[in-house]
Amino acid sequence: MEKERVSQEYATEVLDTCLKAGRLMLEGGSETYRVEDTMLRIAHNAGIVGARCFTTTTGIFMSIGKHSYTQLTQVKKRNINLELVDRVNELSREFATKKITLDELQNGLKQISISIPTFPVWLQIIGASIVSPTLMVLFMDDYDWIDFPAAAVIGGLSYGVYLAIKHYTSVRFLSEMLTAIFMGMITICTCNIFPNLMVDNILIGSLMPLVPGVAITNALRDLFDGDLLSGIARATESILTAAALGGGIGIAIKLLWGGM
Structure with a gap:
């Protein structure tokens, strides 16, 4: 016994x-x-x-x-x-x-x-500032080098806003949507001040640090491995995140450009 x-x-x-x-x-x-x-x-x-x-x-x-x-x-x-x-x-x-x-x-x-291991906030923001313009160059065939520093500043600033919102709310996808609204509004305002800047280029680059690329990859990996339940759940979560980002940008464009 x-x-x-x-x-x-x-x-x-x-x-x-x-x-x-x-x-x-x-x-x-x-x-x-x-x-x-x-x-x-x-x-x-x-x-x-x-x-x-x-x-x-x-x-x-x-x-x-x-x-x-x-x-x-x-x-x-x-x-x-x-x-x-x-x-x-x-x-x-x-x-x-x-x-x-x-x-x-x-x-x-x-x-x-x-004590979950993570990088300092300032280092994450610097990382976002580096990733945003470099991925803008990768994805956009037609761009001007003047967009490069703008994408770096807006990408880093927007990621800092994302971390701040995420720290104070536990509502899923809300931080992504609010950050996208902020990103869209500050990008449009900046491009109105500096007409040589391209809104599309800056937005695409600045959004990249928030795009759930790793989550989508893991979802496909689970689906291909036969873990259908986990794969579908991860894919749904990734789609909702992408929808929140796209919806936030759409709201910003509607609020600023729609009223012009």
Whole structure:
């Protein structure tokens, strides 16, 4: 009886560890197959035979052991944070090579969940300022170099507004729409002040840091891998994000150009 009780406690501990690792990876935007593979590897390296898991974008189910101890965890926050995914994968690899114990793996995951690794805000804004004009050059065949600094400034400023709005609201897609409205209005006003600037070029470049490219790629990866539920959910989320961005730009154009 005591042996069974200890076995159940150990199974619960392994389950908690696997689910926490899977939840963190999903919150970081990892693909479904990678989440499941990491969870199953942790269970296998912990000496558990017959582990099974089912992963969606909003929840993870996992069952282990001959008595099928089962738990689930919800995933309410989803973002693109590859640094977070890499940290969890690194801990999983260290556990697989016996460099750390199960308790150390748990503590490492707990530390990551408390202080989620991310780049400073100022560095993210600088990154957006670099990405915006360079992708404008990539996507636009006809552009003027005078648009380059304008796209950099507006792209960085708009991304800073996006981060600020996202910090103060938990409503999905609202931050994207409000940022797109701000971006459209400031771009149109800037182009009215400097007539040589092209609105289309600047808007396309400035929107690129907000476009859910990685999410769309992961959605297709899940669909091609047979994870239809996760793939459709990710694709729907990406489409709604794109619709919020496009709708925000449309509102800005209607408000400013529609009244002229």
